[in-house]
Amino acid sequence: xxxxxxxxxxxxxxxxxxxxxxxxxxxxxxxxxxxxxxxxxxxxxxxxxxxxxxxxxxxxxxxxxxxxxxxxxxxxxxxxxxxxxxxxxxxxxxxxxxxxxxxxxxxxxxxxxxxxxxxxxxxxxxxxxxxxxxxxxxxxxxxxxxxxxxxxxxxxxxxxxxxxxxxxxxxxxxxxxxxxxxxxxxxxxxxxxxxxxxxxxxxxxxxxxxxxxxxxxx
Numbered sequence: 001x002x003x004x005x006x007x008x009x010x011x012x013x014x015x016x017x018x019x020x021x022x023x024x025x026x027x028x029x030x031x032x033x034x035x036x037x038x039x040x041x042x043x044x045x046x047x048x049x050x051x052x053x054x055x056x057x058x059x060x061x062x063x064x065x066x067x068x069x070x071x072x073x074x075x076x077x078x079x080x081x082x083x084x085x086x087x088x089x090x091x092x093x094x095x096x097x098x099x100x101x102x103x104x105x106x107x108x109x110x111x112x113x114x115x116x117x118x119x120x121x122x123x124x125x126x127x128x129x130x131x132x133x134x135x136x137x138x139x140x141x142x143x144x145x146x147x148x149x150x151x152x153x154x155x156x157x158x159x160x161x162x163x164x165x166x167x168x169x170x171x172x173x174x175x176x177x178x179x180x181x182x183x184x185x186x187x188x189x190x191x192x193x194x195x196x197x198x199x200x201x202x203x204x205x206x207x208x209x210x211x212x213x214x215x216x217x218x
Contacts, residue, residue: 017046018055029053029140034069034111053142057110066111084171086164087157092150094158096168103164107150114139114147121161 016023023030035047077085087094094105106113116124
């Protein structure tokens, strides 16, 4: 786990560190705050806590806390062989988790995220999940405006799963990291990689979710 990530284990209702009232896990829209400062900082008490979403949204220190958290987390993705950075702008970032087969979208100014199954991304893009119902990735109703905005931003840049595949395979460091990972597991498999070519045939590598996507155009 990268430095700065939340560690809170939600066992039941607890007091909100902002308003002092109880956060009812089964009834309230809540958020787990990021761990964004060292223990010596007075703001340590606000990190890694279960709080009301409305309290988190209105907290005057939220913007600075979120930016500090993201500055801690983002560098780790440049060397992570399992989580790969797909997109990063001033307002959100997205990573592909190879092991879990999901795209994680993080709204920076809220340090809030949602996940979409990579193999169901095109269904999500059409506003339905794998069962054909309206998607249910938004969390609580108070979070829905943030989710809808982030969803629109993601789909504006990556309207289909193939756009994410193209993005990943166009990243030279992605290819190198995959080669290094496979080399540590199976040297023969690693020989299939050519780091000078940004668009290899990923079907050789059994990458989850890549198999059914058309080959990207060079």
